[in-house]
Protein backbone atom coordinates (compact mmCIF):
# COMPACT_ATOMS: atom_id res chain seq x y z
CA UNK A 1 0.00 0.00 0.00
CA UNK A 2 1.62 3.28 -1.11
CA UNK A 3 1.63 6.15 1.40
CA UNK A 4 -0.86 8.93 0.76
CA UNK A 5 -0.55 11.87 3.07
CA UNK A 6 -4.15 13.02 2.55
CA UNK A 7 -6.46 11.72 -0.13
CA UNK A 8 -9.30 14.02 -1.25
CA UNK A 9 -11.83 11.21 -0.84
CA UNK A 10 -11.13 11.29 2.91
CA UNK A 11 -12.84 14.68 3.01
CA UNK A 12 -16.21 13.05 2.23
CA UNK A 13 -16.29 11.36 5.63
CA UNK A 14 -14.25 13.90 7.62
CA UNK A 15 -17.20 15.28 9.62
CA UNK A 16 -17.91 11.77 10.93
CA UNK A 17 -14.24 10.89 11.28
CA UNK A 18 -13.51 13.92 13.44
CA UNK A 19 -16.79 13.91 15.42
CA UNK A 20 -15.31 12.12 18.50
CA UNK A 21 -12.46 14.67 18.67
CA UNK A 22 -13.85 17.55 20.73
CA UNK A 23 -11.48 17.75 23.71
CA UNK A 24 -8.93 19.87 21.85
CA UNK A 25 -11.27 22.75 20.96
CA UNK A 26 -11.36 24.54 24.32
CA UNK A 27 -7.56 24.15 24.62
CA UNK A 28 -6.89 25.95 21.32
CA UNK A 29 -9.68 28.49 22.00
CA UNK A 30 -8.01 29.42 25.28
CA UNK A 31 -4.64 29.93 23.57
CA UNK A 32 -6.32 32.10 20.93
CA UNK A 33 -7.99 34.20 23.63
CA UNK A 34 -4.57 34.80 25.21
CA UNK A 35 -3.08 35.90 21.86
CA UNK A 36 -3.62 39.57 21.08
CA UNK A 37 -2.70 39.40 17.39
CA UNK A 38 -3.19 37.41 14.18
CA UNK A 39 -4.25 33.76 14.49
CA UNK A 40 -3.13 31.11 12.01
CA UNK A 41 -4.12 27.43 11.79
CA UNK A 42 -1.92 25.00 9.85
CA UNK A 43 -3.98 22.37 7.96
CA UNK A 44 -7.26 24.08 8.86
CA UNK A 45 -9.36 21.31 7.31
CA UNK A 46 -13.10 21.91 7.55
CA UNK A 47 -12.74 24.60 10.22
CA UNK A 48 -13.60 22.24 13.08
CA UNK A 49 -11.33 24.19 15.48
CA UNK A 50 -10.95 27.51 13.62
CA UNK A 51 -14.69 28.27 13.69
CA UNK A 52 -15.02 28.02 17.51
CA UNK A 53 -11.76 30.02 17.76
CA UNK A 54 -13.19 32.78 15.53
CA UNK A 55 -16.47 32.74 17.46
CA UNK A 56 -14.74 32.95 20.85
CA UNK A 57 -12.30 35.70 19.90
CA UNK A 58 -14.41 37.70 17.45
CA UNK A 59 -11.40 37.62 15.11
CA UNK A 60 -10.74 36.05 11.75
CA UNK A 61 -8.50 32.99 11.60
CA UNK A 62 -6.13 32.51 8.67
CA UNK A 63 -5.83 28.89 7.62
CA UNK A 64 -3.77 26.99 5.08
CA UNK A 65 -4.62 23.56 3.72
CA UNK A 66 -3.61 21.58 0.64
CA UNK A 67 -7.06 20.04 0.18
CA UNK A 68 -9.57 21.98 -1.95
CA UNK A 69 -12.36 19.68 -0.70
CA UNK A 70 -11.58 20.44 2.95
CA UNK A 71 -11.34 24.17 2.28
CA UNK A 72 -14.74 24.10 0.56
CA UNK A 73 -16.20 22.54 3.68
CA UNK A 74 -14.48 25.17 5.84
CA UNK A 75 -15.92 27.94 3.70
CA UNK A 76 -19.42 26.47 3.95
CA UNK A 77 -19.20 25.81 7.70
CA UNK A 78 -17.83 29.29 8.40
CA UNK A 79 -20.65 30.93 6.42
CA UNK A 80 -23.19 28.84 8.31
CA UNK A 81 -21.61 29.87 11.64
CA UNK A 82 -21.42 33.53 10.59
CA UNK A 83 -17.65 33.86 11.03
CA UNK A 84 -14.84 34.88 8.72
CA UNK A 85 -11.93 32.60 7.92
CA UNK A 86 -9.07 33.67 5.66
CA UNK A 87 -8.65 30.39 3.78
CA UNK A 88 -5.68 29.67 1.55
CA UNK A 89 -4.96 26.67 -0.61
CA UNK A 90 -1.34 26.31 0.45
CA UNK A 91 1.15 23.88 1.91
CA UNK A 92 2.22 24.41 5.52
CA UNK A 93 5.81 23.73 4.43
CA UNK A 94 5.61 27.02 2.50
CA UNK A 95 3.77 29.07 5.13
CA UNK A 96 3.69 32.82 4.62
CA UNK A 97 1.67 35.45 6.50
CA UNK A 98 0.72 39.08 5.80
CA UNK A 99 1.53 40.07 9.36
CA UNK A 100 3.54 38.16 12.01
CA UNK A 101 1.23 35.90 14.01
CA UNK A 102 0.54 35.93 17.73
CA UNK A 103 -0.54 32.29 17.60
CA UNK A 104 0.07 29.54 15.06
CA UNK A 105 -1.52 26.24 15.95
CA UNK A 106 -1.91 22.81 14.37
CA UNK A 107 -4.55 20.52 15.88
CA UNK A 108 -5.52 16.88 15.36
CA UNK A 109 -2.03 15.56 14.65
CA UNK A 110 -1.86 17.24 11.26
CA UNK A 111 1.93 17.69 11.42
CA UNK A 112 2.03 13.90 11.26
CA UNK A 113 0.78 14.08 7.67
CA UNK A 114 4.24 15.37 6.73
CA UNK A 115 6.27 12.36 5.59
CA UNK A 116 9.83 13.28 6.52
CA UNK A 117 11.79 15.03 9.21
CA UNK A 118 12.95 17.51 6.53
CA UNK A 119 9.29 18.36 5.75
CA UNK A 120 8.68 19.05 9.43
CA UNK A 121 11.89 21.01 9.81
CA UNK A 122 10.88 23.20 6.86
CA UNK A 123 7.44 23.72 8.44
CA UNK A 124 8.91 24.63 11.83
CA UNK A 125 11.33 27.08 10.21
CA UNK A 126 8.45 28.72 8.29
CA UNK A 127 6.42 28.90 11.50
CA UNK A 128 9.32 30.53 13.36
CA UNK A 129 9.70 33.06 10.52
CA UNK A 130 5.98 33.90 10.65
CA UNK A 131 5.69 34.32 14.44
CA UNK A 132 5.91 37.52 16.46
CA UNK A 133 8.74 37.55 18.99
CA UNK A 134 6.11 37.12 21.74
CA UNK A 135 4.06 34.66 19.68
CA UNK A 136 3.33 30.97 20.31
CA UNK A 137 3.26 27.83 18.22
CA UNK A 138 1.11 24.99 19.60
CA UNK A 139 0.26 21.53 18.25
CA UNK A 140 -0.62 18.02 19.29
CA UNK A 141 0.58 14.65 18.02
CA UNK A 142 0.03 11.09 19.19
CA UNK A 143 2.63 9.16 21.13
CA UNK A 144 3.43 6.04 19.15
CA UNK A 145 2.51 2.91 21.08
CA UNK A 146 4.01 -0.36 19.83
CA UNK A 147 1.38 -2.34 21.77
CA UNK A 148 -1.47 -0.64 19.89
CA UNK A 149 0.42 -0.95 16.61
CA UNK A 150 0.68 -4.70 17.05
CA UNK A 151 -2.99 -4.94 18.02
CA UNK A 152 -4.42 -2.82 15.17
CA UNK A 153 -2.16 -3.81 12.27
CA UNK A 154 -4.25 -5.37 9.48
CA UNK A 155 -7.47 -4.90 11.44
CA UNK A 156 -10.76 -3.60 10.20
CA UNK A 157 -12.28 -1.09 12.62
CA UNK A 158 -15.85 0.21 12.57
CA UNK A 159 -15.40 3.53 14.34
CA UNK A 160 -15.52 6.42 13.80
CA UNK A 161 -15.92 5.46 10.12
CA UNK A 162 -15.34 1.87 8.88
CA UNK A 163 -11.67 1.60 7.88
CA UNK A 164 -8.64 -0.64 7.74
CA UNK A 165 -5.36 0.05 9.53
CA UNK A 166 -1.91 -0.78 8.26
CA UNK A 167 1.23 -0.10 10.29
CA UNK A 168 4.41 0.24 8.25
CA UNK A 169 6.68 -0.11 11.25
CA UNK A 170 9.97 0.38 9.41
CA UNK A 171 8.64 3.58 7.81
CA UNK A 172 7.18 5.04 11.04
CA UNK A 173 3.88 5.19 9.21
CA UNK A 174 0.22 4.36 9.74
CA UNK A 175 -2.15 4.07 6.77
CA UNK A 176 -5.88 4.45 7.27
CA UNK A 177 -8.07 3.33 4.37
CA UNK A 178 -11.81 4.02 4.55
CA UNK A 179 -14.13 1.28 3.27
CA UNK A 180 -15.78 3.62 0.77
CA UNK A 181 -12.45 5.03 -0.47
CA UNK A 182 -10.20 7.69 0.97
CA UNK A 183 -6.77 7.12 2.40
CA UNK A 184 -4.65 9.00 4.88
CA UNK A 185 -1.18 8.31 6.24
CA UNK A 186 0.46 9.57 9.40
CA UNK A 187 4.16 9.39 10.24
CA UNK A 188 4.85 9.22 13.95
CA UNK A 189 7.68 11.08 15.68
CA UNK A 190 9.36 10.53 19.02
CA UNK A 191 9.59 13.13 21.77
CA UNK A 192 13.24 13.75 20.89
CA UNK A 193 12.32 14.37 17.25
CA UNK A 194 9.82 17.04 18.32
CA UNK A 195 12.40 18.55 20.66
CA UNK A 196 14.97 18.54 17.82
CA UNK A 197 12.56 20.37 15.51
CA UNK A 198 11.86 22.96 18.18
CA UNK A 199 15.59 23.46 18.68
CA UNK A 200 16.62 23.80 15.02
CA UNK A 201 13.80 26.26 14.35
CA UNK A 202 14.98 28.57 17.15
CA UNK A 203 11.96 27.89 19.32
CA UNK A 204 11.75 26.71 22.94
CA UNK A 205 9.22 24.72 24.94
CA UNK A 206 6.92 26.78 27.10
CA UNK A 207 4.82 23.77 28.13
CA UNK A 208 4.40 20.11 27.26
CA UNK A 209 1.11 18.56 28.36
CA UNK A 210 -0.19 15.02 28.20
CA UNK A 211 -3.84 16.03 27.96
CA UNK A 212 -5.97 18.93 26.76
CA UNK A 213 -6.87 19.69 30.39
CA UNK A 214 -3.20 20.56 30.82
CA UNK A 215 -2.09 17.58 32.87
CA UNK A 216 1.70 17.31 32.81
CA UNK A 217 3.22 15.04 30.18
CA UNK A 218 4.41 11.78 31.78
CA UNK A 219 5.99 8.58 30.51
CA UNK A 220 2.46 7.12 30.28
CA UNK A 221 0.91 9.95 28.22
CA UNK A 222 -0.73 9.13 24.91
CA UNK A 223 -0.50 12.57 23.35
CA UNK A 224 2.17 15.28 22.99
CA UNK A 225 0.60 18.71 23.42
CA UNK A 226 3.27 21.31 22.89
CA UNK A 227 3.21 25.06 23.44
CA UNK A 228 6.40 26.68 22.14
CA UNK A 229 7.66 30.21 21.57
CA UNK A 230 10.64 31.91 19.96
CA UNK A 231 13.74 31.17 22.03
CA UNK A 232 14.27 33.89 24.62
CA UNK A 233 17.75 35.35 24.78
CA UNK A 234 19.38 35.03 28.22
CA UNK A 235 19.14 38.31 30.15
CA UNK A 236 22.57 39.94 30.60
Ligand SMILES: C[S@@+](CC[C@H](N)C(=O)[O-])C[C@H]1O[C@@H](n2cnc3c(N)ncnc32)[C@H](O)[C@@H]1O
Pocket residue numbers: 005006018042043044045046047048049064065066067070090091092093106107108109110113114
Ligand atom coordinates in the same frame (compact mmCIF):
# COMPACT_ATOMS: atom_id res chain seq x y z
C1 LIG B 1 -6.81 15.51 10.36
S1 LIG B 1 -7.19 16.84 9.27
C2 LIG B 1 -7.16 18.17 10.42
C3 LIG B 1 -8.08 19.31 10.06
C4 LIG B 1 -8.32 20.34 11.14
N1 LIG B 1 -7.10 21.03 11.53
C5 LIG B 1 -8.94 19.70 12.38
O1 LIG B 1 -8.32 19.78 13.43
O2 LIG B 1 -10.02 19.14 12.27
C6 LIG B 1 -5.66 16.98 8.41
C7 LIG B 1 -5.61 18.09 7.40
O3 LIG B 1 -4.25 18.27 7.00
C8 LIG B 1 -4.25 18.73 5.66
N2 LIG B 1 -2.88 18.62 5.13
C9 LIG B 1 -2.16 17.49 4.91
N3 LIG B 1 -0.92 17.80 4.48
C10 LIG B 1 -0.86 19.17 4.44
C11 LIG B 1 0.17 20.10 4.09
N4 LIG B 1 1.38 19.68 3.71
N5 LIG B 1 -0.11 21.43 4.18
C12 LIG B 1 -1.33 21.87 4.56
N6 LIG B 1 -2.35 21.02 4.89
C13 LIG B 1 -2.11 19.69 4.84
C14 LIG B 1 -5.30 17.85 5.01
O4 LIG B 1 -5.71 18.36 3.78
C15 LIG B 1 -6.38 17.85 6.09
O5 LIG B 1 -7.31 18.87 5.90
